[in-house]
Amino acid sequence: MTREHLRPVLQPSYTFDWIIGSDEAGAAHRLAQETSWALLDRVRGGADPEVVERVVGLASGDGLHDIAELWAGQTAHSLAGVLWRLYLLRRVADADPDGAADQFRRGVSAAATIDPVVAGASEPVTSRAIIELCDTILRGVFTGDLGAALERAASYCRVMALGAADLADNRDAHDDELAASLTTRALRYSTLGQEIHAGARRWRDGTLA
Numbered sequence: 001m002t003r004e005h006l007r008p009v010l011q012p013s014y015t016f017d018w019i020i021g022s023d024e025a026g027a028a029h030r031l032a033q034e035t036s037w038a039l040l041d042r043v044r045g046g047a048d049p050e051v052v053e054r055v056v057g058l059a060s061g062d063g064l065h066d067i068a069e070l071w072a073g074q075t076a077h078s079l080a081g082v083l084w085r086l087y088l089l090r091r092v093a094d095a096d097p098d099g100a101a102d103q104f105r106r107g108v109s110a111a112a113t114i115d116p117v118v119a120g121a122s123e124p125v126t127s128r129a130i131i132e133l134c135d136t137i138l139r140g141v142f143t144g145d146l147g148a149a150l151e152r153a154a155s156y157c158r159v160m161a162l163g164a165a166d167l168a169d170n171r172d173a174h175d176d177e178l179a180a181s182l183t184t185r186a187l188r189y190s191t192l193g194q195e196i197h198a199g200a201r202r203w204r205d206g207t208l209a
Helices: 025-046 050-062 063-074 079-094 096-112 116-120 129-144 148-170 175-205
Strands: none
Touching: 025 050, 025 063, 025 079, 025 129, 050 063, 050 079, 050 129, 063 079, 079 096, 079 129, 079 148, 079 175, 096 116, 096 129, 096 148, 116 148, 129 148, 148 175
16 A cells, blocks of 8 residues: 655644544544554665664654644554554653653562563663663664564553552652642553553554554
């Protein structure tokens, strides 16, 4: 199938909690499909390391603003929705790398599964290690097994959810508002983990839109 390279005019998105929709769902979904598949096909087909690094770097630069509104409204049934969730994870970590590292360490301590191993953060888990992990996941999308990269991201989300829940428990007796916010964050990470895991299944069975 031939895919045209379309560049929509979009608005920026900065926050983890804001995933928006579109008033023209059909047109937005079509454009999201075209842009996401064109990006994936072009980068994976070229295998140019410099291009890969530029695409990975979208999460930490202004380039993310160009795709945020369109992709943010897509579900994990679509490639656009899956890619948006991965870029969102990277942007959130970049916004507070020290906090993300602390949250991940707490999640590792609380985990009773192999998720920390699958996520694969370097030891010791520093702020730099978390950023590098998110970048490695994105590189895996464009240079390796996309399904494996998504499973790794899902494990990362589950560890982060545990870490946020642990922080919420620790803050509960001292700051109800912060504890509630952390509990919400844990739920959102958990939901993202489920959605990305579902995206991995759809990629493998050929039903990712």
